[in-house]
Amino acid sequence: MPEDKDIEESKLIAAVGYIGILCLIPLLGKKESKFAQFHGKQGLVLFICWVVIWVVGIIPYLGWFIAFFGSVVLLVLSIMGTVQALSGKYWELPYLAKYAEKIKL
DSSP, rough: OHHHHHHHHHHHHHTTTSSSSGGHHHHHHHOHHHHHHHHHHHHHHHHHHHHHHHHHTSTTHHHHHHHHHHHHHHHHHHHHHHHHHHHOOOOOOOOTTTHTOOOOO
């Protein structure tokens, strides 16, 4: 099946998409791969959340608290996304997948 071949060929690149700015690799390098694009878009949403958390972390006390726990949550989501991509699964990020679906490249 063509989709199975796409997943097998794109697993590693899709997983890299969950590592910060490297989300651009599947988004720009594998435009023909539905699997890589799916995970790359989710990685982009996570990266945007990391930037927002970093900006919030500038605020003393409350910002530090939010940034710490937000970073832990985003790290866990990144690891889960990487594992799912390497497993060849279309896994949607909780609460954030709806934003990834709206990205048109």
